[in-house]
Amino acid sequence: MNWSHLETFIAIARAGSLTGAAHLLGTDQTTVGRRLNTLEADLRQKLFKRSKAGFLLTEAGERVLTDAQAVNTRLSRMIDDLADPDRGAEGIVRLFGNTWTLARLASRGLDALTARHPGLELRMSGRLPPAPLHGETTLALWFDAAARRPDIAYPLANVPYAAYCAADRTVTHDRWVMFRDDDADGPSFARVVERHIGVDRRIVLTATDASILAEAIRGGAGIGMLPTAVGDATRGIVRDDSCANPIERVLHLHLDPAIADLRRAQVVARWLLDAVEPALAATPIRADLPA
Amino acid sequence: MNWSHLETFIAIARAGSLTGAAHLLGTDQTTVGRRLNTLEADLRQKLFKRSKAGFLLTEAGERVLTDAQAVNTRLSRMIDDLADPDRGAEGIVRLFGNTWTLARLASRGLDALTARHPGLELRMSGRLPPAPLHGETTLALWFDAAARRPDIAYPLANVPYAAYCAADRTVTHDRWVMFRDDDADGPSFARVVERHIGVDRRIVLTATDASILAEAIRGGAGIGMLPTAVGDATRGIVRDDSCANPIERVLHLHLDPAIADLRRAQVVARWLLDAVEPALAATPIRADLPA
DNA sequence: GCTTAATCAGGCAAAAATGCAGGTATGGCG
DNA sequence: CGCCATACCTGCATTTTTGCCTGATTAAGC
Numbered sequence: 151m152n153w154s155h156l157e158t159f160i161a162i163a164r165a166g167s168l169t170g171a172a173h174l175l176g177t178d179q180t181t182v183g184r185r186l187n188t189l190e191a192d193l194r195q196k197l198f199k200r201s202k203a204g205f206l207l208t209e210a211g212e213r214v215l216t217d218a219q220a221v222n223t224r225l226s227r228m229i230d231d232l233a234d235p236d237r238g239a240e241g242i243v244r245l246f247g248n249t250w251t252l253a254r255l256a257s258r259g260l261d262a263l264t265a266r267h268p269g270l271e272l273r274m275s276g277r278l279p280p281a282p283l284h285g286e287t288t289l290a291l292w293f294d295a296a297a298r299r300p301d302i303a304y305p306l307a308n309v310p311y312a313a314y315c316a317a318d319r320t321v322t323h324d325r326w327v328m329f330r331d332d333d334a335d336g337p338s339f340a341r342v343v344e345r346h347i348g349v350d351r352r353i354v355l356t357a358t359d360a361s362i363l364a365e366a367i368r369g370g371a372g373i374g375m376l377p378t379a380v381g382d383a384t385r386g387i388v389r390d391d392s393c394a395n396p397i398e399r400v401l402h403l404h405l406d407p408a409i410a411d412l413r414r415a416q417v418v419a420r421w422l423l424d425a426v427e428p429a430l431a432a433t434p435i436r437a438d439l440p441a
Numbered sequence: 442m443n444w445s446h447l448e449t450f451i452a453i454a455r456a457g458s459l460t461g462a463a464h465l466l467g468t469d470q471t472t473v474g475r476r477l478n479t480l481e482a483d484l485r486q487k488l489f490k491r492s493k494a495g496f497l498l499t500e501a502g503e504r505v506l507t508d509a510q511a512v513n514t515r516l517s518r519m520i521d522d523l524a525d526p527d528r529g530a531e532g533i534v535r536l537f538g539n540t541w542t543l544a545r546l547a548s549r550g551l552d553a554l555t556a557r558h559p560g561l562e563l564r565m566s567g568r569l570p571p572a573p574l575h576g577e578t579t580l581a582l583w584f585d586a587a588a589r590r591p592d593i594a595y596p597l598a599n600v601p602y603a604a605y606c607a608a609d610r611t612v613t614h615d616r617w618v619m620f621r622d623d624d625a626d627g628p629s630f631a632r633v634v635e636r637h638i639g640v641d642r643r644i645v646l647t648a649t650d651a652s653i654l655a656e657a658i659r660g661g662a663g664i665g666m667l668p669t670a671v672g673d674a675t676r677g678i679v680r681d682d683s684c685a686n687p688i689e690r691v692l693h694l695h696l697d698p699a700i701a702d703l704r705r706a707q708v709v710a711r712w713l714l715d716a717v718e719p720a721l722a723a724t725p726i727r728a729d730l731p732a
Numbered sequence: 733g734c735t736t737a738a739t740c741a742g743g744c745a746a747a748a749a750t751g752c753a754g755g756t757a758t759g760g761c762g
Numbered sequence: 763c764g765c766c767a768t769a770c771c772t773g774c775a776t777t778t779t780t781g782c783c784t785g786a787t788t789a790a791g792c
Contacts, residue, residue, distance in 0.1 A: 153444035
């Protein structure tokens with residue numbers, strides 16, 4: 151058996167398709183398919199059920215996945231421990247979070263980070279992780295949300311929110327735009343804001359990202375609670391504390407303990423801690439991240 | 442990094458040379474060397490010191506070996522658990538022991554074993570294991586010897602020994618041939634026999650294997666204690682209990698607990714338990730082998 | 733000091749793995 | 763019902779890997 155084929159196997163399990171796995175691995179779909187066939191022949195076991203919904207793990211596949219992921223994390227840690235401490239951190243780090251959060255973070259100190267660690271590849275994604283990315287070096291930034299299965303949530307910063315309205319229009323206190331993400335689990339920020347601003351206001355728009363709301367406010371759609379970092383940086387809208395009192399949300403870093411001590415994870419986590427203040431106008435919480 | 446190269450790495454660590462590793466893997470020495478170079482380049486670490494004595498692990502190499510072996514055993518177990526119980530056991534099993542022991546065992550029921558398990562490959566070796574074969578599926582049969590590091594010794598059978606002399610010559614009670622293995626650790630059988638036969642006898646030959654002694658006795662070199670299975674099967678020599686009383690030695694099965702529950706190890710262990718009686722004229726001890 | 737044996741590196745042809753192009757099946761949609 | 767989009771599978775050129783051969787180096791033995 152070729153041990154490397156397990157790497158391919160993990161990618162297929164994660165992506166749910168050969169094409170997706172090929173994309174993850176930076177290789178061709180035919181290669182992925184042939185490797186899987188070879189692996190299944192070697193093990194004399196079908197690892198996936200080829201259904202219309204994609205590649206679904208069989209019972210044998212589940213078992214193999216457990217072992218393959220264990221091997222994967224062990225080898226990741228080995229490579230990490232082996233790396234020269236003087237060299238920069240290396241490898242891929244996935245960072246999930248809201249688009250606006252990532253956008254603002256990307257503008258603060260990313261150049262210094264990548265200059266210090268040339269082998270580091272940061273992959274930001276403004277969507278929810280599609281599947282539990284066990285073993286991948288994955289960080290996530292979410293407000294208030296409960297961490298998913300293996301992850302643990304560490305409080306990272308208090309992020310100030312305030313009410314904003316269009317600068318060039320009459321303030322209409324009864325029309326609001328609001329953040330909402332029906333797909334996210336955890337306590338709803340929409341609920342919090344609704345209680346905060348009162349129940350007799352009309353919601354004219356909800357969106358999944360603050361940047362969308364900011365544009366809506368600028369266009370005159372209504373008033374909205376925005377992170378001050380976004381509100382203050384958006385031309386054409388002004389803060390108006392008379393509409394609603396400012397509030398703070400706690401930004402959490404979600405981290406799988408299994409990969410928390412990898413060098414590249416630490417490097418990125420530390421960078422985040424430094425970047426939240428200038429990027430999000432937030433007060434960082436000196437979280438006790440794992441050493 | 443190519444995970445499969447760790448397999449090569451383990452083989453080099455075990456063999457101590459590229460050529461030896463290539464032999465273990467059934468591949469070419471150049472391939473082994475190139476894979477090692479690739480691996481070292483990937484990890485940016487020299488894993489071996491190329492000395493005149495061979496390939497010696499560096500400190501980084503030691504660490505990699507630990508992880509690689511852990512991965513190896515985990516994958517071995519995975520493949521084993523995954524195999525269809527109805528199919529025969531598969532894979533390589535190494536069996537160490539005295540040449541005469543292995544020779545006699547090889548003549549009893551080996552055909553049935555291999556017929557039942559076509560994928561099983563038994564590699565008998567009449568020498569001491571050159572290095573701790575961590576992770577290899579290795580069984581060893583030794584008399585009285587203490588088990589090496591990870592192995593545990595299970596009593597397997599009581600093997601009868603008796604004195605033999607040449608059938609066609611006058612019995613000379615003062616000339617003896619004797620088993621001895623200076624390389625083996627553990628209590629010396631030679632010492633036991635010496636006490637058993639008395640100190641005023643002359644030792645004219647020592648050898649590392651009973652078959653050698655049997656031939657020496659037949660040639661008239663002297664009297665010797667032989668396993669009755671060997672003595673009775675050798676033409677030209679006869680048992681003579683008047684020279685010395687028969688004794689019994691305990692044959693132990695040495696087994697690494699980490700691999701004891703592998704299917705192929707179990708199959709071979711059970712075969713050994715059945716084969717010692719007809720092959721060695723021994724009374725098997727129903728050892729509580731790990732399930 | 734020379735020979736012998738063994739091992740490790742470099743050149744080159746064969747073999748294997750890979751990627752691309754084209755073909756096929758399946759589900760969604762009007 | 764047909765069209766379209768997506769994803770998976772097969773034939774062929776290309777790249778990569780492998781194995782054999784040869785030469786260089788080093789340790790052991792006489």
